Amino acid sequence: MAEVDEAVSSKTFDANRSAAHVIADDAEALAVAHEVAARLAKGAAGRDAERRLPHEEIEWFSQSGLWAITVPKAYGGAGVSFVTLTEVIRIIAAADSSLGQLPQNHFGLVDVVALTGSEAQKQYFFAQVLGGKRFGNGFSEKGTKNVLDLKTSVTRDGDHYVVHGTKFYSTGALFADFVPVLGLDAERNGWLAYIPKGTPGLSVIDDWSGFGQRTTASGTVTLDHVRVPASHVLPAHRVTDFPTLNGPISQIIQAAIDAGIAQAALADTLTFVRARSRPWIDSGVERASDDPLTVREIGHLHIQLHAAEALLERAARVLDASAAKPETTEDDVARASVAVGEAKVLTTEVALLAGEKLFELAGTQSTLAEHNFDRHWRNARVHTLHDPVRWKYHLVGNYYLNGVKPVRHPWN
Template sequence: MSEPTGTRHATDRGGDDPAAIAGALAGRLAEGAGDRDAERRLPYAEVAGIAADGLLGISVPTAHGGPGAGPATVAEVLRLIGTADLSIAQVLQPHFAFLNALRLRGGPAARQRLYSDVLKGTLVANAQAERGGAHSHDQQARLERAASGGWTLTGTKFYATGSLFAGWLAVTAKADVPGEAEPQTHIAFVPREAPGLHVEDDWNGMGQRTTGSGTVRLDRVEVADELVLPHYLTFREPTTYGAYAQLLHSAIDVGLARGALTEAARFVRTTSRPWSESGATEASADPLTVQRFGELEVQVRAAEALLSTAAGRVADADAGPTDASTAEASISVAAAKVAGGAAAVDVAGALFEVAGTRSAGEDLNLHRFWRDARTHTLHDPARWKVQHIGRYSLNGQRPPRHGQI
C-alpha cells in the first residue's frame, strides 16, 4: 500500500482523539458497506483513508514518535469501525496485534523501521494460519539461516488478513534455536514487495468478503536478521500479548452487534409494518417488537460493558505483568469474547425477526451482518473460552499462555 499523503497522528487533529476520528469514519464507511460486500469490492481507498486519518499509528509508543494509545483506545477504534464494516475492522486487528508483538520482542532496529513506516501510513498484515497440520497454527513454514547472516523464509499461509493492502507482512514460522530440543516459533517482518513473496486474492468465505485475506506463498524469501523476532519467548513469561489480540477480536464482534441493532431499529422505524394482531399502527409501536428490542439492547450493553472491563484489565496487566494480573486480563477478555460473539450472531439474526419479510430482500444485503458475524466468530471457539473461565472460577486454574486466550 503506498504511503497516503498528509498522514498525521490521530491526536494532531484539533483536539480530536482516535475514537472521535473513528466514529466519524464509521459513519462514512457505513454508507458503502453493503455494496462493497455484495460486489466484493476491496476497500483499498477506505484503508488508505484510515491511514491518512492517522489511525494506523495510534499504538506506536511515544518513545518512537507515536501517540502511545493503550488497549482501551485501540479496542474502541475497532469497535466503532466494526459498527459500520466488520471486514475493515478485521483488517486492522492483526496490524495492532503484531505491532504489540513488535513492542514486546522487537529490537531497536526493527522497532525504528516498522514504527516509522506505520506512522507514515503503512499497514501491517498477518500471515500465520496454515492448512494441512494438526491445527491452523501448526507451523510448517520455516526460517533457515542464510550465509549472509540473515534468514530465508519458506512456506504457505492462508487467511492472511489484510495482506492485499499491506506494506509489511508479519509471518510466523519455526526456526532452530540453540539449546532448544524443537524448532521454535518466530515472527518475520517481511516487506510486501519482497522477492519470492506472492499474495493471491483467493478468499472465498461467505462473510468478511473484503478483508483482503489472500493466500501468501513464500519461496526462500530473504529476511534481515533484525526483522526476525523470537515470538516463542513471549509465552514463557507473563505478558498481555494473547489478551490484547483477543480484546481486539472482541471489540469487532461487539461493534457489529451494535451496528446490526442500529440498522434493525432504523429499518423497523422506516420500512417494517406492524403485525396484524398487534393493534399498532406502526411497527415501532408493536409491543412484542418493543420487548424484543429491549432484550437485544440489554445483550449488547452487557457485551459493551464486558469489553470495557476487559480493556481495563489488559491495561492494568500491561503496566504490571505478573502471572496473576495477566491471567485475570485473559479471563476478562475471554468473557468479553464469549458475550460479544454471542451478541453479534444473535442480534444479526434477530434483525430479520424484528424487521420482517421485507428485510430479507437480496438487494438490501442485510444478511451481511449475520454472515460477517458468523464467519468472524469462527476464528476461535467460544466453548474453549468458557472452559478456561470455568476452570479459573471453580479451581483457580490460570489459562494457558498463547495467542488464542
C-alpha cells in the first residue's frame, strides 16, 4: 500500500474539478440519489473484487450535490430532513455500500460546524461543502484502552493549533479535501482540526485490509506536528457537553448503510433464485421460486427488512421532531438515541441475515467467485462492527425499564 503524495494530488484534484451541483430540496435529493445509485451499482461488484478505489465514482457522487444536502437553508443548502438524509444513504448503500459509507463522517462533521462553528466558520465551511469539497475523518486510534482514549494532541500556538498523532479507520480521508482530526488539549477537551489536503505533516496511507467495505480506504492518517489555522479548529467537546443530536445523527446514518446492504443482498437473492437456482428434489416443483420452503424464507426476509426500514424511518422522524424545536433538551437526545438504537438493532440483524441466507436459498452456484455475492455478508459483518449491537439492547432496555438516558457520545 502506498502513501499518498498529498501536495501533488490536491493540486491535480482541484484543477480538474468544477463547482458541484446544488440540490434545492428533499424531492430533488431523492431523485438525484436514485440516479447516482443506478450509475454506482454497475461496477460495484468489480470494484469490491479487485479492491479498486472509487476515485472517479466519488467525484460523480459528490459533484451531484448529495454531499451538501444537510447544509442549512440559511447558508444556501437544501437543509433536508433526516427522513430524506436516511433514505439517500440507504439508496446509495444498496448500490455500493462502501460508497454509501464514505459520506457518513462527512455529514456528522457538517453538523459539528452547524453546532459549534463561529459565524465566520459556518460561512466558510458551508460554502466549501456546497462547492463540492469533502470531509474525511481522523477520529479513531488503534491500541488504546477504548474508542475515547485518544493520544492525538491539539495544542494552541498563537494563531494556529499544532496537531500530532496517528489515526486509523480513517474512512474517506484518502478522497477528502479536508481531513478533520480529533485530538485532546492539556485539559483533555476534544477539538476538531479541519486540516486541508496537502498541509505539511499530514499523510494519508492506504493500508486498509478489512475483508469488507474494501473500497472505503479506511486506513491510517499520520500527523507530524501539523500546523492548522485557528479558523479551521472547532470545539468538538461542545457537541457532547451540551444536548445535541450529533450522536444519533451519526448512528442513524450507520443504520441506513446496513439497511442498504440488506436490500442489495435480498435483491441478488431474488434474481438468482428466479433465474439460476434449482428446487430441492423433495419439493415436487419445477422451479426454485416455487419451492415452498424457499418461498417461506423469502417472506421472512422481507418482513425483517421492512420492519427494519420502518424503525429506521420512525427514528428519522424522531430526529426531525427534535431538530424542529427551538432548543434540544436532554430528553430529546435520549428519545432520539433510543429510537435510533432500536432501528440499528434490526438493520444490523437483517443485513447479516440477508447476506447469509443468500447462499442457503440460491444454492452452491451462488458461491462462485464470478458473482462476488459474498461481498454483501462481508460488508455487513465489517460495517456492523462500528459499535456492538448487544449494547443497543442494553441502551433500549435500560431506558424503558429504569429511565436511564443513554450517555452522550458519537456511538449513541
